[in-house]
Amino acid sequence: MSVPAAASLRTGATAGAPPETLSDARVPSSEMAKTASLADVGPAPAGRRRIGEVVLDVQRISLAFGGVKALTDISFDVREHEIRAIIGPNGAGKSSMLNCINGVYQPQQGSISLRGKTFRHMNPRQVAKMGVARTFQNLALFKGMSVLDNIMTGRNLKMRTNLLQQAIRWGATEREEAAQRRVVEEIIDFLEIQAYRKTPVGKMPYGLQKRVDLGRALAMEPQLLLLDEPMAGMNVEEKQDMSRFILDVNDEFGTTIVLIEHDMSVVMDISDRVVVLDYGKKIGDGTPDEVRANPDVISAYLGTTH
C-alpha cells in the first residue's frame, strides 16, 4: 500500500464515515474497508463525552423462580453514552437483572424499553439485533479456537452472504471475510492482544481471556454493552487494565455500558451512575458520591467488609 493511501485510510477511520452506511456490509468493495471500520461506530461525541437521552428504560421489573423472588419491582434507566453500574452483595439479583435486559429471562411483571421500543418477550437474538452485546461472568468462549476466530464469531450478525456463497467462498464471501477481518483486527489492536492473535483461547491467562470476551462483544458493534462482572477473579493490575479498556470503549466508540461489579472501588471510579440491589430490591440509585452517602447502601454493602 502506498503512503498517501495509508494516510487517508487513517484519516477516514478517525473522521468517521456518514452514519447511514455504518453497518451496511453490502457496499461496493472499495467502500467496504472504510464503512466496516470500528472507529466509525456511533456519532463522535464533541468535546467531552456527553450523556444523551434515555436509551434503556427498565420499569417495575419483577422476576421469580417459583417461590424465589429474584427481583422485586425494579426500575431504573440508562442514558446514552453513560457507564451505568449495577452493584450489590452476592445473590442480590445483579446477573438476573442483566439476563432480563438481555432476553435470557422473561420477567413476570414490568417492561423494558430499548430506544423507545417496549418489549416483554424477546429472545437473545432479537435483543442482539437491536445492538445489545454482553460478556459473561464465567467466560463463554470457545476454548479450542484462536482469539481471532473467537472474536470473529461476534461478527455473526453482520455476515450477509448466504450458505451457498460461503460454500463457494470465491467472490462476495471472500471480500466480506476480509472486511470483517479488518474489524476484528481493529478490535485486537484496540485491546492490545496482537501477540495472541492465533493462540487458542484456552491456553491464555484468565485476565486475557476476559479481554477476548470483551472483544467478541465489541465485534457486534453494540450500542449497549452489558458486562457481567468484567473484573471478577482478576489481580489489581488486570483490573486496572480492564477499567482502562472499558473507559476507552466508552470514550472511543461512545458505547453505552451497563456493568455488574463486585469490586466497589472499581465501580466508583469508572461509573457515571450506580444502581444498588440487595435481596432483589433496589436500595439506591445515583452518582457514586450519592450512593456512597446513602445510609441504606452503607448498611447493606459498604459498611460491611467481606
Add this chain to the structure above:
Amino acid sequence: MNTTFPRLLLDHAARRPNAPALREKDLGIWQTYSWSALSALVQSLACGLAEAGLMRGQHLVVVGENRPRLYASMLAAQAIGAIPIPLYQDAAANEFVVPIRNADVAFAIAEDQEQIDKLLEIRDRCPQLARIWFDDPRGLRNYRENGLASLDALVEAGRAHAAAHPDFFMAEVERARPDDVAAMFFTSGTTGNAKGVVHTHATLIDRAQAGARFDKLNERDEVLAYLPPAWIGQNIFSYAQWLACGYVVNCPESASTVTLDLKEIGPTYYFAPPRVFEGLLTSVMIRMEDASPPKRWLFDRCMALARRVGPARLDGKPLGLLDRVGWAAGNLLIYAPLRNSLGFSRVRVAYTAGEAIGPDLFTFYRSIGINLKQLYGSTETAVFVCLQPDHEVRADTVGVPIEGVEIKVSESGEILVRSPGLLKEYYKDPAATAEVLDADGWYHTGDAGFVDATGHLKIIDRAKDVGRIVGGNADGALFAPKYVENKLKFFPYIKEAVAFGDRRDKVCAFVNIDIEAVGNWAEKRNLPYGGYADLAQKPEVLELVRECVEKVNADLAADERLAGSQISRFLVLHKELDADDGELTRTRKVRRGFISERYRTLVDALYGGDTHRFVETEVTFEDGRKGRIAADLKILDAKTFVIARSAA
C-alpha cells in the same frame, strides 16, 4: 563522501523508487512503504514542519517506538536543517524535561496517547514546547490542547505548502552540508545527568558506511527495528545504515509481538544487546525443561556436540568427518529448527554490544550456527570502533579496529579512540567535551582494556570501576565488578547482580532473581509463593542462588588474576532493580554507585556479618505513583575456593 541523510533518501527514491524501504505490521498485515512513497511523505512532513515554524538549526523531539512515520519525521527535520532528538519512549515524563529545556525545543512528534500525556504533563515546566503532533490518534480525540494536532494534519498542511512552494523542499535539502549537525542523542547516563551527544551527517554516515563495508551489507538485507530509536545502536542499524545501504527496516506491531515478528521477517542483519539474547536463551531453556525426556536427551546430546564443534565450524577451521556428519545431523534435528523458532534462520550477521556478553551465552548462539559477533563502540563514537571479522570471533574480545579507527591505550589503562565518527561535542557543555575529547582528537572512552597479541581489543571493565581488594585474604587482588556480575547473570535464575568489593576486604553481592525462571522452578517443586518479594526470600530459592554463586566462585578461582573477586557473602533483593527507581539506566545497566547509596544499610549488613537485615524501599510504579515495600532480607555466606596456582 559528501552527502546527508535526506540526500541519501532522495538517491534511493530516484534509483529504485518501488523497492521497499520500510515495513510496518498494521492490523496483522505487513504494509510496505516504498522509497518513493517514503520520500513523498518526508517532503510533506518537512514542508509541514517548516510552515509550523521549525527553523534550520532548531531541534525537534521525536519520541515513540519504531514507527515509519517517526522515522520519516526525523528525515523531514533533517531535510530542512533542523535537528531531531530521539528520546526514550519508556522514560518517565520528568526525564524529558532536561533535554527539552536544554535544547530549548519548541516542537515535538510523539507516537501515541502515552507519550502525549507525558509531554503535556511537563508542559508547565517546558513552556517553550509550542507544537506537538501525534502519530496514533487513539484516545486523543477529546484532547483540546494548544498546539496539539495529528501527524495527518501536519502532512496535509505540508502538502498544501509544497503545492504553493514547489521548489522549497529541494532547495532546503541542497542547502545541507555534511558537517551540519544531524542528530542529538541523550546518553543514558551511567553517571550523573544525561548529556546531549551531537553528531553531524558526516560522522554518522561515515561510520555507517565503514560498518557496512566491513560486513558487506547490501540493499537486500532485512532488519527488525525493535529497540528504542533513542539509543544510538538502534539508530545506527535502522536509520544511518538503513539510508547508507538502502536495506529494508521492519517495524514490529507492538513491543509484545517482537518475537513473533522476528520469526515472520527473518532478518538477515540483527543487532541486540546481550540481555535480549539472554532472554531468548532463557525462554528456550525453560521450554526445554518442559519437554519430554527423549527430546531433552536429544537436545542435550546435540548441544554438547554443538558446543564442541559449532564455534570451530563458524571460525572456518577444518572439522573431522565424524564431527561434520554429527553436526549435519544435529542441524537437521535441533539447530535449524531452533534457529527457525528464534527467528534467526536467515541471519547472516548478528551483533551484540552495549555491555559485555557472558562467554557461555555467546558460545551458545555461535554453536548453533548463528554468526553472532561482538562490536565495540559508544554513543560518542557513532558505534563502530572495533568489530569482529568473520572467522575471528572470540568471546572475550571485541574485535579489531575497523577502517578509519586508531586506538591506543593510555598509561592508566584507558582506551583512547580517534576516528571520523567521533562526536562533534556535548551540547552546550564545553567542559564535558574537553574532558573526553583532547586537543589531538583522541576520545577518552573510560573503558579499561588492552589490545592483545592478535590485534583484538579486550575490555575488562569501566576504567573507574576496576578496583582493588584491600585487606583480607586476597589483599591487593584485582576486582572487576562487571566481570563478576556477568558471570552471575549467565545463570537463567539470576536477572541482575551488583558486586561490591573495591577498597574492601572481600567481595559481596546483591542478586536479583529472574521471576519467570525461578517462578517456573518453584512451580515444578510445588513451592507456593506470594509474589516477587516472598519468592526471593524462600530458603529453597536462596539455596539455589547460593549454588550459582559458588559455581561462579569455582570459575573465578581458576583464573589467577581474577580469583580475588570471589563472592564471600550475598543477599537476594526483595524488588527488581528498575530504571524507574534510578537503579538501572534506560539501557538496563546497573548503576552501582547509586545502588550502594540507596541500599547502604544492606551493604553495611553484608560487610558487618549480620545474618539478616530489615529494609524498606520506595518504589515508583509505571504510572509514576510511589509506594513502599519492606522486607527482612537474609544474608548468606558462599563457599570460596583457594586460588589455583598455575602449574602447581
